Amino acid sequence: MSASSAPNAPGVYMIENAANGRVYIGKTKNLGKRFGQHVTQLRKGKHHNTRLQAEWSEFGEPTFTFRVHVLAGESEIDLIEQTLIAENMGDGCFN
Numbered sequence: 001m002s003a004s005s006a007p008n009a010p011g012v013y014m015i016e017n018a019a020n021g022r023v024y025i026g027k028t029k030n031l032g033k034r035f036g037q038h039v040t041q042l043r044k045g046k047h048h049n050t051r052l053q054a055e056w057s058e059f060g061e062p063t064f065t066f067r068v069h070v071l072a073g074e075s076e077i078d079l080i081e082q083t084l085i086a087e088n089m090g091d092g093c094f095n
Contacts, residue, residue, distance in 0.1 A: 006032040011071040012080045015052065015094075019059050024052050024094040027081040029074055035066050052094045 006013075011031050015024040015038060028034035038047070043061070047053040056064060072080055085095045 006035045008032045010074045012069045014067050014069050016065045017055050019063050025084045027077040
């Protein structure tokens with residue numbers, strides 16, 4: 001999914017490296033805006049998550065997929081994000 005096709009709504013999202021299945025999980029009040037911010041930071045080599053940045057630089061942009069996991073209200077996204085991170089923690093998760 002591209003930043004321009006992501007809804008401007010709150011939700012939980014994943015950035016997945018198709019080469020190894022590793023995911024970054026996040027939440028936001030505006031999915032479209034947040035996807036754009038991630039892509040900009042990654043392209044500039046300045047993403048706050050150094051492991052995600054290193055793999056983006058190694059494997060290249062086409063290897064990564066941005067996807068909406070769930071659209072949810074702002075009061076729900078914290079719990080959903082934390083649950084997903086806990087379920088994916090370890091080598092399979094950038095968080």
